[in-house]
Each structure stands twice: as structure tokens, then as C-alpha cells.
Amino acid sequence: MKIRAFTALVVCKAVRGLAKLFGRGSSLPGKYALKICPDILAHLELPELSIAVTGSNGKTSSVEMIAHVLQNNGYKVAYNKEGSNQIEGVVTFLLGASNMKGKVLSDIVLLEADERYARHTFKYFHPKYLVINNLYRDQMTRNGHPEWIKSIIGQAIYDDMTLILNADDPLVASFGKDREGTIYFGARILPGDKLRNEGVYDDGKYCPICKKPMKYEYYHYNHIGKFKCLHCGFSRPKIDHALTETKDENGKASITIDDKYEISVFFTGIYHCYNILAAFTAATAIGIEPEKVASSLSGYVLKSGRISDFTLGKTQGRLLLSKHENSVSYDRSIDVVVGDSRKKSVMIIVDAISRKYYTSDSSWLWDINFEKLKETEIDKIFLVGQYCDDLAVRFDLAGIDQDKVQVYETVQEAADNCNNLDSYLYVITCFSDKEKILSIVTRRELT
Amino acid sequence: MTVKILYLYADFMNLYGDNGNVRIMQRRLEDQGFNVVIENSTVYDDDIDFDADFVYMGSGYESNRNLALAHLSRFKGSLLRAVVNGVPMLFTGNSYDLLGKGITTADGTFLEGLGIFNYSFKEQLEKRYTGDVVLEEVATKDRFVGFVNRAGIPDSTEDMCCDAIKVIGNVPITKDAARVHNLLGISLIGPVLLKNPNLAEFFVSAICNRKGIEYKEIFYPRSTRSHEKTLKALLETDAGKKAR
Structure with missing residues (x-):
């Protein structure tokens, strides 16, 4: 490890130790480390397995659930549980999880990545899997608009990554167009679905590829649903893992994935279901048996509950x-x-x-x-x-x-x-x- | 008496709750006693009928805005006639860009604008220019408050009628907005007419005037308070302290 990177590592660990002593968790240590060594992430030795999660909503919940499944199945996981998801926060937690040689001491790195900052973080290391949950109108005072965020996330995607995408979100699904090996998750028709968009606006009205009108077979909510462009043919991709049922009877709620994996849940809000589905898809992608994933997720209560x-x-x-x-x-x-x-x-x-x-x-x-x-x-x-x-x-x-x-x-x-x-x-x-x-x-x- | 609001590209250029402007105009016109009809146009329409009492266009993705410009350019003659005839019109957010000479897009392409004003814009896609602003019209000293969220900044400010007297965030502008006849273009996004009731009054009274109806002064206290609170907050907030 070069002297500059080593200094950054030492300073980061020292500041982090002090911050913890005073009961403060922040991304300040990472900020110092980046000042000393801007490409510090490139000097780290990371485990072979890494998963990053980005998108507008549900990042923290999805990451928390993936971490739970991995840990429950014997993996040692390094992840930014404090939710500091911009590059300073990522540096803070990765250096915190490293030894003095810059080797991250875990079986897997799990990363919540801010949608605007992923392009900076992934310049230095590429997660093996990148999960993209959804792209909505979100914090537009910072994020501009969803199509701009899509272009910014696009700068963070490299050929050696496997994308795990929400097939029901047209803007997200468009990342997988003409890209081999992409894994998709989505929901089949559900009892609460609608045949028309009920929102004040409709961000799924026009195709993200050719801008011509799209048609939906059904909407799960807002622009999330089964879509097809009537002009260029871009459509909801074939789903690898599907939410197939939601039940909420006599105070007992559960969801079913792929017709056979039943997961008991606290509530069946469609939002929450997509986060569980994203976690299920990511955990199975790295090779954990689906039965074990479902069993780990079953009954899990989010610490970051809303x-x-x-x-x-x-x-x-x-x-x-x-x-x-x-x-x-x-x-x-x-x-x-x-x-x-x-x-x-x-x-x-x-x-x-x-x-x-x-x-x-x-x-x-x-x-x-x-x-x-x-x-x-x-x-x-x-x-x-x-x-x-x-x-x-x-x-x-x-x-x-x-x-x-x-x-x-x-x-x-x-x-x-x-x-x-x-x-x-x-x-x-x-x-x-x-x-x-x-x-x-x-x-x-x-x- | 019926008045027609023409909402240009309602489903394509409505990125920041811009529909609020049409709703506010509808309510205020109804309060004046009009029956209000709203006609939405799309970029796939074969024609646009500018025979309207109020025309509105909001913000959109830059890609959408470019398609809207291409479409609207086909009907430039009718649009200009309506402007000269004094039809009240409001263009907010990045739809106001297309009223100028043109827009140089992020890839260096120059898109010719509608040429109603002489300003022009230059865009990039690496970052967004976002922030709260207070604009002051040079001629009237009227102040307008709101939020700017755009990809481009002016490379010529010719014909712009307002000074940016306060900017909080990353919006490197000193001038904004343009007026001619009853047309106003302004960078502010969203329901501009809620936080700037003086603009809503201007448009409603212009419509009444064109219809030969006496304009009734009606006080909208919530809108006035929203303007006053926002103006006070923006003028008192430290511009450099809390950037996004």
C-alpha cells in the first residue's frame, strides 16, 4: 500500500475512533481520507463478492434486509448501516472495515449508494452486482429529475457489473436493454393493481427509449407496472423473480415469491414488497438457496421501519x-x-x-x-x-x-x-x- | 361566459407540479364568473389551436422539451399571432428557454428557438442548476419568489427583465424572465402563481379585460401569506450557508 493511501487509512480510522468515542457517526473520516488520497478506494483489497443498491426509494431497507439474509447464512458482511451513502460515507465504512493493509475483512461488501454519487464511488471499484430499485421524482431540488438521474447512474455502470433491475419501472428496466446477463425482478398482477394510472402525473406515459406512447396492461402503483411501447417495442422484460401473491388475512400477512417461497411480513404495502423482492433477488444471485433466503426474510422487522x-x-x-x-x-x-x-x-x-x-x-x-x-x-x-x-x-x-x-x-x-x-x-x-x-x-x- | 385555457404538452411538460398553475388559473377565473374549459395539447397532435384565453406551458426533461420545441416550431406563426393579439401566456421553468433565440444542448447542438426574445441558453448534463431565488422586475420593482431547477444558464441575457436579487443554491444567474404584450416567460418551476399572486392577478385581469368583463378584486390570503413567508425566509436565509 502506498504511503499516501496508508496515511489516509490511519487518519480515517483515528477520526472514526474519536467520532465514536463522542457518540457521533458521520462521513467526516472519509472526507479527510479523500483529501489525503482522492483515489483511496482504488487501494483497498476488496472481497470478490460485492453488492451495491441504488435508486430513489427503498435503498436503506433493501440493504438492511440483504445484510440480514447474508449474516443469517453465515456471511461476514461489511455494509454502511449508518446509511452514509455518498462517497465520503462509503470511504468511511470501507476503511473502517479494513485492516491496516487496506484489506476489507469481510466475505462480502454491501453498499447503499446514493444515486448521484455512485458514479464517483464506482470509478475506483466496481461492485459485482448493482441493484436498482426504482427511479421516481425524488428530492428534485437536488436530483433535477428522474431522466437526469438515469443518465448519472448510467455513468456508474460498467461492463463487468451484473445489473439487478426492477423490471416494472420503465426507466430502470431500460438500463438492461441490450445488456446480457441482467437479472430482473418484478410483480405479477396483484389484487390492488389498477388498469389506469391514478397519479396526478404519469411518468410512464411515454417510452424512455423513443418517447412514443406506452401502454400498460396494469399498474401496481404510479408508473410501476407491466408496460409496453407501442412504437419501438420496448417492454417490461421477462422476470427472473416475481412477487406472485400478497395476503393479509386475520392479522397475518405474507407474500409469495415465484409461486412457492412464502415470506411472513409485517405489512404488505407494495413498496415494502418490492424491497423484499429486491433483497431476495440479490441474495439468490450470489448463490444462497432461495428457501434459505425466504426463511431469513420471513418475519424480519426492519430496524429502519417507517x-x-x-x-x-x-x-x-x-x-x-x-x-x-x-x-x-x-x-x-x-x-x-x-x-x-x-x-x-x-x-x-x-x-x-x-x-x-x-x-x-x-x-x-x-x-x-x-x-x-x-x-x-x-x-x-x-x-x-x-x-x-x-x-x-x-x-x-x-x-x-x-x-x-x-x-x-x-x-x-x-x-x-x-x-x-x-x-x-x-x-x-x-x-x-x-x-x-x-x-x-x-x-x-x-x- | 366561457374561457379556454390551452395547456401546452400537459403530459410531457409537467415535471414539478406545474399543473398547479392551471388549477390556480381555473379557480381564479371561476371566481370571476367564467366557465373554464381546459384543452391539453400533446407533441403528437396535428395542430394546435391558439384561439385561447390563456396559454400555459411548464417544465420537462430536456429531451421532452426539445421535442416540444420541434413540435411548437411548426405552429410558430399562429403562436406569434396570438402573442401579438395579447393572449395572456405563461411559460415556466425550462419551457421559457424556447421563447428565445435558441438553446445549445449538452452535445453542442444548437436548437433554434421561437425567437420571441433575444436571449439564449447553453446547457450541460453534468450537474443541475438548482436553488431558491428572488427575482425583481427592473421596471416595476415587483418581486417573484420560487425555485429554479435547470440544465442550462443564459449565454445571452438580452430582453430579460428581472434581476436575480437573491440566490440560495447553485444557480449562476443574474437576470431572468422576459415579458412582451401579455406573455411572460420565467425560470421558476412549479406552481409559480401560488407563491406569486401578483402574477395570477395580472393574468386574470388581462383575461377579463380582453373579454370585456370588469375585473373583480378578490383577496386570496393563503397565497399572499405564502408569498410573504417565502420572500421573508429567502431574504433572511444565508445564501452560502446551506447549499444543496
């Missing part, structure tokens, strides 16, 4: 953690509300749009299908936070009964006015705002 149950005075409720600047994630939370037959209320909190950067951009509120809330009986709707006025206009123009709507500038004001509801309260908000409500309510065990 649901919290709570009590607020007399009111019982559930927080559905969504992502601001990501209409698809909000749409899925709205599906949960609409699918609940109980008497219910909804609170939407948009106070700080991001916890990482400042922006006042609330344009994404107009991409969310709030109109769908009209399909169910809602008791009260609370619109809360700095952007309550933007929300109020959006809900008004969605045609939602204004007598049900209450608007509050602060979460505390809203909480004071919904602590005595005889309806179940769903709170939909993002990481950046969740503590504002969780610090007021009493959390309960998930039931």
Missing part, C-alpha cells in the same frame, strides 16, 4: 413516515389511509422541507394525489407547519370538503386541537419533521 404508533391524549394514531419532495411516497401513505375502513382523520406536516438543506420549494405537493382522500370518509384534516398555506391551497383545489380542514402554523397548535378525537389519526410527514410530533405524543408498540 411506522410509529402513538397516543395523543384520547386520540390513537399512527405516523406514516413519508418523504417530502417525493410524491410517490406520499401517494403510498395516502393509499394506507384510504384503505383503512375505520373512522379516521389525517394530519399532514410540512414544516422543514429537508433536514439537510434549506429550500422553500413546495412544488412537489402538486404531484401528490391528495384528491384520492375524497374516496374515503375522513373526519378531520389537519394541515400543519411553515407550509400550511401552500397545503391549504393545494387541498382546496383538490376539491376536498373545506369544513373538514383545519390549518395550523405549528405542530404544537395542531396537537392541542386533535388530542381528543374519536377518530383514528394518521400523521403523514418526513424525517425532517417527525420529531416535532413524536416529541409531543406517547409512542406505543406497533400492533
Whole structure:
């Protein structure tokens, strides 16, 4: 190992040790290492097996599940469990998992890779498998738009990688066009599928290859479904691993993959199912028996779970953690509300749009299908936070009964006015705002 | 009385909740007593009927925008006639680029614009220019707030009517937006008319005027508060501190 790389390694480990001592996990050690040796990743000796996961949503959950399956099957895994997925974070965790000669001491490296930074990370080492879950309108204040993200991820793909792709997402599936050996996962027709796109917008309307109109046999959600271009013939590729059934009966939920591998799950949200399917496909790709993969995944409860149950005075409720600047994630939370037959209320909190950067951009509120809330009986709707006025206009123009709507500038004001509801309260908000409500309510065990 | 909104390429150029502008115009026009009809056009239509009371176009992928430009160029004559006749029109985000002389795309190709204004843009695909901005119209001192998300920056700012008086993020612009007759092009993305009620009022009153109807002043307090809160936040936020 060259002296510069060795120095970077030592500094990274030392800073990481200090950060841990003070109870702080961050990507700062990697930042220092990269300053000392910009191509530090090229100096590491990595195990033969490596898997990277990228895409808009579900990276952390998929990586966590793949790590669980691998560890459960005897693999020693190095992965960025802290979720620092930009190049500094990747350097931090890989150097942390290395010995002083720069050899990563694990059987496999598992990597959550930020979709914008994968091109920088993979310049120096190529994961054997690259999983791409989905490409949505997500954090467009940073990510521009999905087609730009596709072009940026494209710069991170090399011939020696095997792609593991969501076949049901046209933009993702297009990475595999004319590429031998690509592995696809997807879902067969499911009970909750729709014959038309229900979103405010339709990112699957036109072919990503030729821009001519596409036709869908069915939609699982948003632009995810079985598609075919009527002009150039680009279509949903043949699936190697398929979600074939979802069941949720008498409080017992399960999904079935490839008609035979039943996995008990906490809930059957389609989002979650795709993450499990991605984990299943990645784990079987490296050679673990599908029965063993299914058994490992069965009953696994995510540490990075996005649901919290709570009590607020007399009111019982559930927080559905969504992502601001990501209409698809909000749409899925709205599906949960609409699918609940109980008497219910909804609170939407948009106070700080991001916890990482400042922006006042609330344009994404107009991409969310709030109109769908009209399909169910809602008791009260609370619109809360700095952007309550933007929300109020959006809900008004969605045609939602204004007598049900209450608007509050602060979460505390809203909480004071919904602590005595005889309806179940769903709170939909993002990481950046969740503590504002969780610090007021009493959390309960998930039931 | 019926008014027609022509939404250009509604399914192709609607990347950032741009549909909100059409919804806001619909509501405000209904509040004036109009019956509102919305006509969407696509890039595969054989014709575009510019006989409308309001024309809107939003943002899209650069590849979509280029196809929209090629399509719209076929109907340039009708579009120009409508502009000269004072049809109120709003082009937001990167659709405003195509009103100028042209766009040099990332691969160096020059796409000829509609030539209504003399500015031009140059694009790249390595990074995005994104950020919150406050624009101030030089002639009126009106301020507009919003977000910019684009691949190109102007290589000529001729005819641009606003100064960028505050930029938070990576948007290397000093000028933006252009007006002629009742046409406005502006870089801001999304529901610009929500956060800038003065623009919504301008378009609605112009439509009333063209229809020979007296414009009723109606106060939209949520929209006004959204503008004031955003303007205050943007002016007070440290521009360099929290870049994306």
C-alpha cells in the first residue's frame, strides 16, 4: 500500500475512533481520507463478492434486509448501516472495515449508494452486482429529475457489473436493454393493481427509449407496472423473480415469491414488497438457496421501519413516515389511509422541507394525489407547519370538503386541537419533521 | 361566459407540479364568473389551436422539451399571432428557454428557438442548476419568489427583465424572465402563481379585460401569506450557508 493511501487509512480510522468515542457517526473520516488520497478506494483489497443498491426509494431497507439474509447464512458482511451513502460515507465504512493493509475483512461488501454519487464511488471499484430499485421524482431540488438521474447512474455502470433491475419501472428496466446477463425482478398482477394510472402525473406515459406512447396492461402503483411501447417495442422484460401473491388475512400477512417461497411480513404495502423482492433477488444471485433466503426474510422487522404508533391524549394514531419532495411516497401513505375502513382523520406536516438543506420549494405537493382522500370518509384534516398555506391551497383545489380542514402554523397548535378525537389519526410527514410530533405524543408498540 | 385555457404538452411538460398553475388559473377565473374549459395539447397532435384565453406551458426533461420545441416550431406563426393579439401566456421553468433565440444542448447542438426574445441558453448534463431565488422586475420593482431547477444558464441575457436579487443554491444567474404584450416567460418551476399572486392577478385581469368583463378584486390570503413567508425566509436565509 502506498504511503499516501496508508496515511489516509490511519487518519480515517483515528477520526472514526474519536467520532465514536463522542457518540457521533458521520462521513467526516472519509472526507479527510479523500483529501489525503482522492483515489483511496482504488487501494483497498476488496472481497470478490460485492453488492451495491441504488435508486430513489427503498435503498436503506433493501440493504438492511440483504445484510440480514447474508449474516443469517453465515456471511461476514461489511455494509454502511449508518446509511452514509455518498462517497465520503462509503470511504468511511470501507476503511473502517479494513485492516491496516487496506484489506476489507469481510466475505462480502454491501453498499447503499446514493444515486448521484455512485458514479464517483464506482470509478475506483466496481461492485459485482448493482441493484436498482426504482427511479421516481425524488428530492428534485437536488436530483433535477428522474431522466437526469438515469443518465448519472448510467455513468456508474460498467461492463463487468451484473445489473439487478426492477423490471416494472420503465426507466430502470431500460438500463438492461441490450445488456446480457441482467437479472430482473418484478410483480405479477396483484389484487390492488389498477388498469389506469391514478397519479396526478404519469411518468410512464411515454417510452424512455423513443418517447412514443406506452401502454400498460396494469399498474401496481404510479408508473410501476407491466408496460409496453407501442412504437419501438420496448417492454417490461421477462422476470427472473416475481412477487406472485400478497395476503393479509386475520392479522397475518405474507407474500409469495415465484409461486412457492412464502415470506411472513409485517405489512404488505407494495413498496415494502418490492424491497423484499429486491433483497431476495440479490441474495439468490450470489448463490444462497432461495428457501434459505425466504426463511431469513420471513418475519424480519426492519430496524429502519417507517411506522410509529402513538397516543395523543384520547386520540390513537399512527405516523406514516413519508418523504417530502417525493410524491410517490406520499401517494403510498395516502393509499394506507384510504384503505383503512375505520373512522379516521389525517394530519399532514410540512414544516422543514429537508433536514439537510434549506429550500422553500413546495412544488412537489402538486404531484401528490391528495384528491384520492375524497374516496374515503375522513373526519378531520389537519394541515400543519411553515407550509400550511401552500397545503391549504393545494387541498382546496383538490376539491376536498373545506369544513373538514383545519390549518395550523405549528405542530404544537395542531396537537392541542386533535388530542381528543374519536377518530383514528394518521400523521403523514418526513424525517425532517417527525420529531416535532413524536416529541409531543406517547409512542406505543406497533400492533 | 366561457374561457379556454390551452395547456401546452400537459403530459410531457409537467415535471414539478406545474399543473398547479392551471388549477390556480381555473379557480381564479371561476371566481370571476367564467366557465373554464381546459384543452391539453400533446407533441403528437396535428395542430394546435391558439384561439385561447390563456396559454400555459411548464417544465420537462430536456429531451421532452426539445421535442416540444420541434413540435411548437411548426405552429410558430399562429403562436406569434396570438402573442401579438395579447393572449395572456405563461411559460415556466425550462419551457421559457424556447421563447428565445435558441438553446445549445449538452452535445453542442444548437436548437433554434421561437425567437420571441433575444436571449439564449447553453446547457450541460453534468450537474443541475438548482436553488431558491428572488427575482425583481427592473421596471416595476415587483418581486417573484420560487425555485429554479435547470440544465442550462443564459449565454445571452438580452430582453430579460428581472434581476436575480437573491440566490440560495447553485444557480449562476443574474437576470431572468422576459415579458412582451401579455406573455411572460420565467425560470421558476412549479406552481409559480401560488407563491406569486401578483402574477395570477395580472393574468386574470388581462383575461377579463380582453373579454370585456370588469375585473373583480378578490383577496386570496393563503397565497399572499405564502408569498410573504417565502420572500421573508429567502431574504433572511444565508445564501452560502446551506447549499444543496
